[in-house]
Amino acid sequence: MPVPVGDKNAEYPTAVRARLRQMRQQWHVLTRNNVQKAAVIFIALLCVAGVLAPYIVPYPDSITGKVVESEILEPPSWSHPFGTDEFGRDIFSRVLYGIRVSLAASVIVISIAIGLGATFGVIAAGARGIIDEVIMRITDIFLAFPVAVLAIVITSFWGGSLRNAIIALGISWWPWYARLVRGTALSIRERPYVRAARALGTSPLRIMFSHILKNSLGPTLVLASLDMGAVILMLATLSFLGLGAQPPTPEWGLMINQSRTYFLSAWWYMAFPGAAITLTVLSFSIVGEGLGEVLNPKGRGRG
Amino acid sequence: MEAQLKVRDLQVGFDVFKGHVDVVKLDELSIGRGESYGLVGESGAGKTVLALTLLGLLPQPPAVIHASEMRLGGVDLINMSPKELRAIRGRHIAMIFQDPMSALDPVYSVRAQMSEVICRRAGVDRAEAFERILKYMHLVELPDPETIVHKYPHQLSGGQRQRLIIALALSCGADFLIADEPTRNLDVTVQASILKTMYRLRQELEVSMLFIANSLALVSAMCDRVGILMRGRLVETGTARDIVEEPMHPYTLDLLHAVPRKGEALVDNGVGLTDVDASRSACCHYRRCRSRGPACENTEALAMLPVSETHAVACPKAAAASPAVLAEAALGLASAPAATGYRVVQHQSRRGDT
Numbered sequence: 001m002p003v004p005v006g007d008k009n010a011e012y013p014t015a016v017r018a019r020l021r022q023m024r025q026q027w028h029v030l031t032r033n034n035v036q037k038a039a040v041i042f043i044a045l046l047c048v049a050g051v052l053a054p055y056i057v058p059y060p061d062s063i064t065g066k067v068v069e070s071e072i073l074e075p076p077s078w079s080h081p082f083g084t085d086e087f088g089r090d091i092f093s094r095v096l097y098g099i100r101v102s103l104a105a106s107v108i109v110i111s112i113a114i115g116l117g118a119t120f121g122v123i124a125a126g127a128r129g130i131i132d133e134v135i136m137r138i139t140d141i142f143l144a145f146p147v148a149v150l151a152i153v154i155t156s157f158w159g160g161s162l163r164n165a166i167i168a169l170g171i172s173w174w175p176w177y178a179r180l181v182r183g184t185a186l187s188i189r190e191r192p193y194v195r196a197a198r199a200l201g202t203s204p205l206r207i208m209f210s211h212i213l214k215n216s217l218g219p220t221l222v223l224a225s226l227d228m229g230a231v232i233l234m235l236a237t238l239s240f241l242g243l244g245a246q247p248p249t250p251e252w253g254l255m256i257n258q259s260r261t262y263f264l265s266a267w268w269y270m271a272f273p274g275a276a277i278t279l280t281v282l283s284f285s286i287v288g289e290g291l292g293e294v295l296n297p298k299g300r301g302r303g
Numbered sequence: 304m305e306a307q308l309k310v311r312d313l314q315v316g317f318d319v320f321k322g323h324v325d326v327v328k329l330d331e332l333s334i335g336r337g338e339s340y341g342l343v344g345e346s347g348a349g350k351t352v353l354a355l356t357l358l359g360l361l362p363q364p365p366a367v368i369h370a371s372e373m374r375l376g377g378v379d380l381i382n383m384s385p386k387e388l389r390a391i392r393g394r395h396i397a398m399i400f401q402d403p404m405s406a407l408d409p410v411y412s413v414r415a416q417m418s419e420v421i422c423r424r425a426g427v428d429r430a431e432a433f434e435r436i437l438k439y440m441h442l443v444e445l446p447d448p449e450t451i452v453h454k455y456p457h458q459l460s461g462g463q464r465q466r467l468i469i470a471l472a473l474s475c476g477a478d479f480l481i482a483d484e485p486t487r488n489l490d491v492t493v494q495a496s497i498l499k500t501m502y503r504l505r506q507e508l509e510v511s512m513l514f515i516a517n518s519l520a521l522v523s524a525m526c527d528r529v530g531i532l533m534r535g536r537l538v539e540t541g542t543a544r545d546i547v548e549e550p551m552h553p554y555t556l557d558l559l560h561a562v563p564r565k566g567e568a569l570v571d572n573g574v575g576l577t578d579v580d581a582s583r584s585a586c587c588h589y590r591r592c593r594s595r596g597p598a599c600e601n602t603e604a605l606a607m608l609p610v611s612e613t614h615a616v617a618c619p620k621a622a623a624a625s626p627a628v629l630a631e632a633a634l635g636l637a638s639a640p641a642a643t644g645y646r647v648v649q650h651q652s653r654r655g656d657t
Binding site: 018191192193194195196197198199200201202203210211214215218 | 358360389390391392393394397398400401402405406407408409410411419420423453468471472475
């Protein structure tokens, strides 16, 4: 077989190089100040820890409901850095494993919300007229209820479980995205480049999803990363109320719920899961703001 | 000359709060294959509406379009479904928009935008499309296409972007181009060099062009024939030389005099575009016409009156007052349009070099 000669693929190294340079710039913008840098690093660590959790937890048995009677409610020590709970389980292991639960769950919730919201939002903006009206009135109905109330109603109706909590939150969260995407899409569909695309004969569907949707995605992703924190918090709330994850799942909110009884005698039981929630939520909102700068193409600077 | 675009009795209006507004009312417009037709008029004259009508991009309603004939390359545009129209756009007709700063999608690199069009139109793969992109970028004289192709629109200058937009319009193989003030917002040097490129491309690729502008100088440089549009109606048509050297309609004269000259007071005829008294005269220039007479108070529709083989004017008074032009036309001294255009282009680029 002859070796391909010629310049046909000579473009790829240049393209790859350009992309790499762009990514470097984005990283630079995102980590311009120390607080943002810390937040980015913290989230990166969370992700790594979450992925590796099953391999690095010091006490894998603590994830399940196994009782170790000799080590009940021990304060933090070298062998149990975050102490132990009322079943003698290692809280550090459980908090570490909780990353997996919280992050995965909130990513799913946000994905459901964006998937539903962006689709309905773009359709509303693209179709206008009666379809727009119907979709927007539906979002109004949803937005009339606080997310917490709606999610609590849905989960108590279906029964509390992590899966139901995720679905309930996704359903009660999408109208925000539908509104945001519709609003941006409405302004974008009148931009000259959309008209130019139309003048070049691009199909309406393609214009809707490749030009309008992609340009509305910047604000959407910023909202998504800001929402990550809120969703984690909301999941924890549902679990705290017994409507989300069920014991013995190592979910942060659930752990705080269980620690209530021992609040006065074992501070560490509530403090560490609480700190995990606080730091994670905080980091996501900081990174969300930074992401706003990165995703704005004009913030990228000259290439 | 074979007509590439042929429009007869076109009426475009909008249903507005108080009834109906006629924006464009054309008796006849035909543009030959490879010909460049310039459309000049004030802002609000209906130039862009006409362009969008030809592209089928005016949403109906609010627009109301009537025409007894509208053909592009022998294809009837009136009774076309939106889908068929879409196939025509890009493949046979393309538009270069006014504002180069915002006619490119900011989230796609140059390469992505161009290959979107090329891949879909020509059905080629990415590598093949890439070569074509570079080819078209060379064609529109973009410097260093290999670097520019990976950039995003905001990283390019206005002139570079406008060249890209031209490349984009050409890359899908359109043989009829509508250029809607393609050099607005650009400075004169860039303007001159882009116009020069467009002039060359038009000749090399033999595309027909409808060139819209509000400057007669620009249009006479670029175009074989020129039409003066006022309130959506053609009031004077002719070769570029006819219009520039022997303008007849009072409105054309006003347009020419509106260009400030040294030592001359600026002309402002003080009457807005909207002030038309249809009950007194069918001529929409009546209110601000400086050479109007009692005969102008005539509410019968004005027809285009030929004053030479190429030149026609919608003003009975002006047409009657030009025996010299009639005589010249009778002797067959009608001008060669392409030469006129080229001469002015060179003149412009010389000015740009300094």
